[in-house]
Amino acid sequence: MKRIKNSFEHVFIVSHLIKWTLFVIPVSISVGTLVAWFLWLLDRAINFRFAHPWLLWLLPIAGVGIHFLYKYSGKNAEAGNNLIMDEIHEPGGGVPARMAPLVIIATIVTHLFGGSAGREGTAVQVGGSLANFFARQFKLTREDLRMLLTTGVAAGFGAVFGTPITGAIFALEVLALGRIKHDALLPCFIASFLADITCGAWGIHHTQYHILFESVEKTYFNYVHFDLILLIKVIIAGILFGLAGFAFAESAHTIKNYSNKWIKQKWMIPIIGGLIIIALTYIIGTQDYLSLGVTNPNKNGISIISSFHAGGATYFSWFWKLLFTAITLGMGFKGGEVTPLFFIGAALGNTLGVIMGAPIDLMAGLGFIAVFAGATNTPIACTFMGVELFGGANIIYYAIASFTAYYFSGHSGIYHAQRVAVSKV
Amino acid sequence: MKRIKNSFEHVFIVSHLIKWTLFVIPVSISVGTLVAWFLWLLDRAINFRFAHPWLLWLLPIAGVGIHFLYKYSGKNAEAGNNLIMDEIHEPGGGVPARMAPLVIIATIVTHLFGGSAGREGTAVQVGGSLANFFARQFKLTREDLRMLLTTGVAAGFGAVFGTPITGAIFALEVLALGRIKHDALLPCFIASFLADITCGAWGIHHTQYHILFESVEKTYFNYVHFDLILLIKVIIAGILFGLAGFAFAESAHTIKNYSNKWIKQKWMIPIIGGLIIIALTYIIGTQDYLSLGVTNPNKNGISIISSFHAGGATYFSWFWKLLFTAITLGMGFKGGEVTPLFFIGAALGNTLGVIMGAPIDLMAGLGFIAVFAGATNTPIACTFMGVELFGGANIIYYAIASFTAYYFSGHSGIYHAQRVAVSKV
Incomplete structure (x- = not known):
């Protein structure tokens, strides 16, 4: 039977x-x-x-x-x-x-x-x-x-x-x-x-990202074969990537809620949003944070690609991109959140790499996937994304950064229709 | 608030x-x-x-x-x-x-x-x-x-x-x-x-497996850039890997149930099991299917490692390993199921590679992870295992083989304590 x-x-x-x-x-x-x-x-x-x-x-x-x-x-x-x-x-x-x-x-x-x-x-x-x-x-x-x-x-x-x-x-x-x-x-x-x-x-080619970093086996305390210093740096970065994802989700929600509350004429919201974007662009003096940001026509401009190289992002690039995007999407414009999250992450990774003395390309790649993992609560998908975009050599770091960012992004996330099936704590 | x-x-x-x-x-x-x-x-x-x-x-x-x-x-x-x-x-x-x-x-x-x-x-x-x-x-x-x-x-x-x-x-x-x-x-x-x-x-080193195969971009119908022939071979292999996982789980359960039913003296079960293993070893004339099987002291012997090379497994190696393991574990001996599943998969992959004219090392690696994915119902873990053991270059094939094997292994699996949370159909 x-x-x-x-x-x-x-x-x-x-x-x-x-x-x-x-x-x-x-x-x-x-x-x-x-x-x-x-x-x-x-x-x-x-x-x-x-x-x-x-x-x-x-x-x-x-x-x-x-x-x-x-x-x-x-x-x-x-x-x-x-x-x-x-x-x-x-x-x-x-x-x-x-x-x-x-x-x-x-x-x-x-x-x-x-x-x-x-x-x-x-x-x-x-x-x-x-x-x-x-x-x-x-x-x-x-x-x-x-x-x-x-x-x-x-x-x-x-x-x-x-x-x-x-x-x-x-x-x-x-x-x-x-x-x-x-x-x-x-x-x-x-x-x-x-x-x-x-x-x-149809002839579409996707941007190629490269992490050239290869981990060299290091030995600590005579026996432990793992680069513990880099591990600690990646954990710290993972926490900050999670908090950046959290900050993005909160900012986008907050800007949307307050615009709808304070601006009575709905059609005025994108006008004010657009004017803020224009003003910010002229205040900080660059168009680097407009639009998609994967590449930049200006050789010295900041983009996702540039963030994979030393000098390719400033200390506040991640913050500006976060602000520009939260205003754009929170005030009536359309498009996705994910590529800006890649930008925020790669730029923050670049900066953290400089501050902590860690490989810039690795940290940019980790930020790329981990801020996204945090903001959308998809740590396993993002670990796969690391392998699909950057190759499998550093998968252990992809997992550390994505899983850590997932925990530190809280329960909100960018999609309010996402249900909480299993709480993080 | x-x-x-x-x-x-x-x-x-x-x-x-x-x-x-x-x-x-x-x-x-x-x-x-x-x-x-x-x-x-x-x-x-x-x-x-x-x-x-x-x-x-x-x-x-x-x-x-x-x-x-x-x-x-x-x-x-x-x-x-x-x-x-x-x-x-x-x-x-x-x-x-x-x-x-x-x-x-x-x-x-x-x-x-x-x-x-x-x-x-x-x-x-x-x-x-x-x-x-x-x-x-x-x-x-x-x-x-x-x-x-x-x-x-x-x-x-x-x-x-x-x-x-x-x-x-x-x-x-x-x-x-x-x-x-x-x-x-x-x-x-x-x-x-x-x-x-x-x-x-503590000084433990794990066996290194190598898949040297690198996919070359092929174009079909002028536009489709993917090796469709290899894709079809991998899907067929995935189906057979799933069925092998199913066959293993069923055999182990069946042998266990019938031994317990037919052999009244419980201590006789491992004696009969041991005798069958000895008899089989002498009938087929090789010790290749005993014990772990990761390596083989005999240069021409069959093992997991040998299955990654042409000529490293016979057409029935996978079947013998399945039978030896189902008898061993179903009749009172102890140990895990997973390394034998790796063996069954790698040997079956080797054989399918020969029959279908596909890269032997890739097919062995796919069998390694996919039979395990099918028998334990863990397709996502096994896709990660492919990357951790063999590198990320062929991740798309790991996923195709593991996900397909998962579907074709049915709902039983080797662990009867595994609950069915979400049915496959």
């Missing part, structure tokens, strides 16, 4: 996987395609602004445009990533199909006029919205809809950063703080992997 | 981490030390048997010895890993301190006389038993006892294979099928890391 049950079990597993592979193929190919177009457009917009810096003066007006765009055609799409997470937890009104074009337009506009934002939020919303669209076509059950939405998140994330494993684990880990459920493991991975391949097929 | 709550939150987190670091230090240092001694003794026993192959004739008598050792001084220690998992799920009578010395002695005896077994089970039982001992000294609450036991499992696993990240994730992932809970994430990682460092400080 048991043997028969076991045989049936494999039949169920095979049919489950065939079913999900078939569901996931259209979702991931269309998400990968749309993300590829989005990344291409974004690159155009960023380079256009590099060539025409005066566009920044139009940021307040661009913000008003985004405001009315969402007001008159957005419905509930404005809730963005949080709406998708809520729908996965408890399917309700669905994720509207219009979310995809709206968020792409709004993100491109934000970047074109110099708002400091990212791109993962956009990709995830494209993923969620297309997954919801296909789920309706397939007439899926409630339970299957939740699963397909999760694969949409994985596809968007995997495609936008070129990190398929991280995309799958992120989608499973971000839903509830302190837990990974494996129910959608292979469907999410297939989605993330196919979306990444599709995005690559 | 919220700000105050947040400040308190960080105070709780810091005090939580300080408390757990202090609890974990004695556990992990003593587990690391005992595991180091165990590995040293094991190495001695294995080499002694290599020099004295006639020891195999005494295997049945050794088995009777182990039987009576557990019968007269074992109490509930015989339940081994399953007892520890049950105690973590629902603390009851506790894990007896005697479990550690008993399992070390029984494992060494098993290997000395040629039983086919592993070492992770032993290390995990040492970890659980020492953690339980310290928990009693510290007079921990029920909830804290569960957590310390989990860190004991992580410490044992991390130390025995020299893979700290895998140790921590394994301990969290193995408890319940289909779920990772982050509650003990950092304590488990600290435990696993410290135990590994401690084990290294």
Whole structure:
């Protein structure tokens, strides 16, 4: 009898996987395609602004445009990533199909006029919205809809950063703080992997980051074979990365709440936000903290890439990027949070590397993944991200920094729809 | 008010981490030390048997010895890993301190006389038993006892294979099928890391495995930049690795159940088991499938290491190792299941590499982690293990093989105390 049950079990597993592979193929190919177009457009917009810096003066007006765009055609799409997470937890009104074009337009506009934002939020919303669209076509059950939405998140994330494993684990880990459920493991991975391949097929190349540091075996107290000094530095950095993630999440929430409370005319919020960004840019005298920040047209400018080299960030670069992004996203502009979190982390890592005398490229890479791990509460996905982006040689440090940052970022995080499944203490 | 709550939150987190670091230090240092001694003794026993192959004739008598050792001084220690998992799920009578010395002695005896077994089970039982001992000294609450036991499992696993990240994730992932809970994430990682460092400080070196294969970018249909042919081969292999994990778990359970049902005199079970092992060894004419199998004194012999090279395994090596181990562990001998699973996987990978014309070292490495992923239902831990043992270059294949094997191994697994948290279908 048991043997028969076991045989049936494999039949169920095979049919489950065939079913999900078939569901996931259209979702991931269309998400990968749309993300590829989005990344291409974004690159155009960023380079256009590099060539025409005066566009920044139009940021307040661009913000008003985004405001009315969402007001008159957005419905509930404005809730963005949080709406998708809520729908996965408890399917309700669905994720509207219009979310995809709206968020792409709004993100491109934000970047074109110099708002400091990212791109993962956009990709995830494209993923969620297309997954919801296909789920309706397939007439899926409630339970299957939740699963397909999760694969949409994985596809968007995997495609936008070129990190398929991280995309799958992120989608499973971000839903509830302190837990990974494996129910959608292979469907999410297939989605993330196919979306990444599709995005690559459209000719999109992802930025290459390099950590050249290689740990040399050191011996302490005659017997302990591990670089204990570097270990201590990485733990201290991990704590600060977690606190930076916490500070970012708190600032973004606080700015959003107070803007909505104090500024009665909603369309005034992006105008004031845009004006603050312009003022800050002229006060600190650099455009380095505008837009995406992965690269910088100015050879001596600060960017994520520059933060991997000595002298590539100032002591306050991380703080400025945090402030610019919290204002941009908290005051009505669109885009993701993750690339700015990479910037904040890499710049803070650079600074900590200088202060503590640790390898700059390693510390920048650790900050890159760990601030993100803290702010989104996804330490395991971020450890994988370290391997996918920087190679596996320093995985022990990725884990130390990400796990430590996870604990020190508290329970808030940037997504208020993230449920607390398992408390950190 | 919220700000105050947040400040308190960080105070709780810091005090939580300080408390757990202090609890974990004695556990992990003593587990690391005992595991180091165990590995040293094991190495001695294995080499002694290599020099004295006639020891195999005494295997049945050794088995009777182990039987009576557990019968007269074992109490509930015989339940081994399953007892520890049950105690973590629902603390009851506790894990007896005697479990550690008993399992070390029984494992060494098993290997000395040629039983086919592993070492992770032993290390995990040492970890659980020492953690339980310290928990009693510290007079921990029920909830804290569960957590310390989990860190004991992580410490044992991390130390025995020299893979700290895998140790921590394994301990969290193995408890319940289909779920990772982050509650003990950092304590488990600290435990696993410290135990590994401690084990290294005693002079223990772990076997180095090498995958020299590097994927070359291939282009299909003009646009798709991924080696699709290798991808298909890895998926097929992943399915077979999962089925091998399933076959191992089923065989071990079946042999155990039928021996207990058919052989009325319990002490006769290891005698018959020992005799079958001796008979099989002489029928197939090689001692390659006895004991641990990581290395082989015979230059042309089959081992885990040899499976990474062309000609290093025969088409049925994986089957023989599966059979030898299922009989050894199902009929009263002691030791872990994991190193034999590595052997089964590496040998099967070697064979599949030959049959399908895929890189032998890559396929052996994938089998190494994926059969284990399937049999223990720990796909995420095993993907990390790939990176920790073989480097990060082929992580995408580790994930494909481990995740696929996880689905195809069904719901049984080698630990019957593993609960099903999230079904695979």
